[in-house]
Amino acid sequence: MERFTSAASSDGYTGLTMRISKLQGVAAALLVIMMPATLLALDPPQDKGKPDKAKNEKKVDHNDHGGSLDVIAVASVGIRLSYGDARQFAVESNLTGYKPLPPGIRKNLARGKPMPPGIAKTRMPSSFLTRLPAHEGYEWRIAGTDLALVFQADMSISGVLKDVFK
16 A cells, blocks of 8 residues: 555656556557457458358248348338238238349338339239328338338338238
8 A cells, every 4th residue: 555655755656657557568468469359250241251151051030031120110200010010911911922022123122212213013902001001201112022111202211021922
């Protein structure tokens, strides 16, 4: 305890300063050593980097529906629809067996993006459409096997539920 209370003596003060300096040096060295190891442990982003044979194998997940959101929600207008409800409505309306969009077009079917050109507007049966939440200015569209909520003013996508019509 005397070392810290006798800061007035030059010897105690210098010793404390040297200890702090050594600790900073050790911490910096550990950081330099550990940083590359941490970066190597991280996986590259999906679809980036070299393919790994073990990672390339497809795992079957029966709860997966195309990596989409489980719920479409536009809070400002009170629209909310879950994947489970939409899928149930599609099955009950016999709207299954649709073919998916080509991968390049399907990749562009995402929230905030404009509706991709060339997607034919598929007419939905009224029995299905009446079960979906509706709000002025928005419309539901079938895009391959996916259900998209589109803002009509600029044709931007507000949400997508993938594989509803699979």
